[in-house]
Amino acid sequence: MISDYFVLAYKNLKHRGVRSWLTLLGIFIGVTAVVSLISLGNGLEMAVGSQFGISQTELITIQASGAGFGPPGSTSVNSLDLDDLAAVEKVSGVKRSMGRYLRPGKLEYNDKLAFGYITNVPDGENRDFIYDNLDESAVDGRLLKDGDRGKVFLGYNFYVDKVGLDKPITAGKNVLINDKEFEVIGILDKKGSFMFDNAVFMGNSDMDKLLDVGEELDLIIVQPVDVNDMDRLKSDLERALRKSRNVKEGEEDFTVETPEAMMDTVNGVLGGIQAFIIIVASISIFIGAIGIINTMTTSVLERRRDIGIMKSIGARNEDIFMQFFIESSLLGLIGGFVGSVFGILIGVAGTAGIASFLGTDLKPSIDFALIGFTLLGSFLLGGLAGISPAMSAAAQNPVDALRG
């Protein structure tokens, strides 16, 4: 009997064609938004995170920041220097610390100019640590090693000509960096962030010679002994730096950032976007439910004669109720199903897009339990929307209904 209701409901929905599809548009859009959002999963997080230059490392980053204290016009940043690095090294819980440079620079090739970052590659053990920790490898040629002089490797965007040079750069070519000639010995694999992909990497001594960096540092990278002890280490580092830079608490002209804190910022932004999408999706689903009530009410009026016929040939009130109720539920279910399919497609395509953009291996997070729940939910929502129209259908007097 129940299966008969489904067959009848399906026939009626099919009969109404375009109107049925328009009715389930609201539910469809809402479900598509939610399912695609969830299927994208942490792909979205990684995509946004990488744009902030955050990789999945367990490193603490220290940066100088313009504290903004003092008379106007004196907001120039008080850079980090080797004294600060020495102070950091003494803090207990620091396994390794190193200074890094990140300077704007220009690169000339094929008689054209490109601008990007020049960053240093430390020597010895620290260099291997950086390569390992940032998962750096060469896609063409090789990375720098001990004893390299007058040699650089470049970010991926130079290799695929995304920096406006009109000619890709490959290993073995010579380029001018800040008007000095260097040999490109390799290209860094794609990282998905302009901080890496637009950067020029050179050895410490070359960097010092070219830019005269002196005692100034742009970043201090700290590797903790215990990654679970980041928060304590962060406050110890802050205390040590306040002392070495001679600033009071609350007036720090530097920031100490743990990857968690950076990810929190990213997740905060992402959470806001997700909340917004979910609100829009909820409104869409709510409007979808109202649309179903509307369509079903119209449908009851249009099919008064059919109701009269069915009652005269033996349909009980509950038969009529069930028929409209199931029809309405089915509208919800189809909306949910089509929405889920589209949501998964968007999730899969989006994840593939992010993965190829970041050059990493990402899988869409398709949660079948959640999709089952979504389908059940849209089925129930459709049914809920159909209760009142179905009751009014069941309550039709057969004689009046037969008159149409």
Next chain:
Amino acid sequence: MKKGEVEPHVIELKNVCKYYYMGENVVKAVDDLSLTIEKGSFIAIMGPSGSGKSTAMNLVGSLDVPTSGTVYLDGEDISFLTESDLAQIRGKKIGFIFQSFNLIPNLTTRENVALPMTFQGYDEFERAAKAEELLKLVDLADRGDHYPGELSGGQRQRVAIARSLANNPEMILADEPTGNLDTKTGDIVMEFLSKMHKQGKTIVVITHEPELAKKYAEIVYWLKDGKLEKVTQKKNGFTKSSKDKLNKLKYSEMK
């Protein structure tokens, strides 16, 4: 059945009234109507428009409940039944045929014929087999997959006849079954009803065509201003006085 035992009437109406209240006016659509329909009879109910024919037909078919009086369906007082129980019994015991066919437009012929069985809980295979058999009976076996909109009026009415037989009811109630058909197709439809009658079904036809009533009915009732008059009983042809009476019923009066 033992000798002397009275077979229950299919439908019995006792002092049935149906009033409609329109403001201060009371419209007596049916007034103190008593009517017994015996098993196996062929009855025609005639009357001009506004005579309460439709109301009478709804009461006889237990689609409507009376304002006062009692309706017995197979010996059972229907006023004690819930709406749903009544629908069940109606679906089982009465087959309806309507002037405007009343098929469900988005179901195929076969599905329309099978629909009454759905509400009696028959499974899909039983329904399909029976529908096929019934379509064959009304010479529409090759039209099972067609939709009502693709059939002629006569064919649609034959589908309706097949549908009315689906639950093997005791009585077929036909409201102006030929009203929307030309004479020739109307005759075909009436021949089917006559055939059903010969197979033992009780047939009640509501019509305003004296020719049909004369040709097929055993008993003709004349309804006027909500009152019923038994015009004639045909056993071996109508009596002369009955014939005169029937002939007096002018077609113009029926409309």
